[in-house]
Amino acid sequence: MSSKLYEEAKKREDALANFLKDIVSIPSLSSQEGDVVKFMAEAMKKMGYDEVVIDGMGNLLGRIGDGPRVIAFDGHCDTVDIGDIALWDKVKPYPAVIKDGKIFGRGTADQKGGVASSIYGIAMLKELGMVPKDLTIWVVASVQEEDCDGLCWQYIIQEGKLRPEVVVSTEPTSLQIYRGHRGRMEIEIETKGVSCHGSAPERGDNAVYKMADIIKDIEKLNESLPEKKPLGKGTVTISHIRSTSPSLCAVADSCTIHLDRRLTLGETEETTVAELKALPGVQKAKAEIRVLEYAVPSWTGLVYPTKKYFPTWFIEESTPQVTSAVAGFKDSFGEDPVVAHWVFSTNGVSIAGMFGIPVIGFGPGHERFAHFPNEEIDIEHLTRAAAFYASFAVEYAKTAAPAK
Secondary structure, X not given: OHHHHHHHHHHOHHHHHHXXXXXXXXXXXXXXXXXXXHHHHHHHHHHOOOEEEEOOOOOEEEEEOOOOEEEEEEEEOOEOOOOOHHHOOOOOOOOOEEEOOEEEOOOHHHHHHHHHHHHHHHHHHHHOOOOOOOEEEEEEEEOOOOOOOOHHHHHHHHOOOOOOOEEEEOOOOOOXXXXXXXXXXXXXXXXXXXXXXXXXXXXXXXXXXXXXXXHHHHHHHHHHOOOOXXXXXXXXXXXXXXXXXXXXXXXXXXXXXXXXXXXXXXXXXXXXXXXXXXXXXXXXXXXXXXXXXXXOOOOOOXXXXXXXXXXXXXXXXXXXXXXXXXXXXXXXXXXXXXXXXXXXXXXXHHHOOOOOOOEEEOOOOOHHHOOOOOOXXXXXXXXXXXXXXXXXXXXXXXXXXXXX
């Protein structure tokens, strides 16, 4: 049955590749996704989606089916910027280029490829008359993920009132099945000092010198964080440092560092802040610790503030979500899948981490090409992902509905 879905996906391969080429060719940085969202909305309507909605934040949601059980496929349609254009020495980031069985351009792997494959895969299921009667299937092209992963689904669940039984994240997984990843936090530590003329620094109190001990403490903390299977150890790194003073001829009266803290199993906002407060340098300097917030308008102008704490999540291999994914993979391709987890973070931090909705990951493309110059994706990956998404829906419909 599902090998048929792969055969059908192959018939649509050229159309799928050209659809991805079109949407990659439309630049869509975070909070600037409007043009690509509108383009894909029209495409969904032409493909026969039963309902197509652009919500208040600007997320695109397409529905097929009207059964009592609700599942969803999610992929973000925003991208990071191109970086140093000189590093794009094979192709340019825009427009997308098809050559040698691949598509090149910013956003191919991360992660418009997954968006395109899910849109095509579920449309194909309807075209073939194979949508399970018990299912309502939503395909979501979400926004602002690159700047604030999970914010889009905070809005969808809390304001849009869509709460699926399971969400398939289409972020790149090299066609492996993923079932979790580390969480993360963005934190600032600030020290205060007293400025004075730089010709007589002994009259002041240099905030940068106070920060020096804290920086050493952060380096040691990263080395000492414990290993936690299966997601590995948490990490912390200083990604930015700044200071203030009345002039460049004065002692610094404040110094701030920005921390990228990755959280493994068992690590939370509370435990992370507590371990920072316990650092000798923080206590000596009486430094201030702040968990940052995100409050940037979406392309529709909506501001939906959130704290930059994104919880770790993980689901067991024995759950019906993972077993359905494994069965769908085997039926589609006649082989056993690799089951693993992401290194980076996804919208799963809110879907699963905040709201407890099971997430499994399966996406075309390789994680290593995310945010990378000469970004690329294999066309065959797109086809296989489209077949898998359709097959997963069929397999998952065979499982028992979760208890209310």
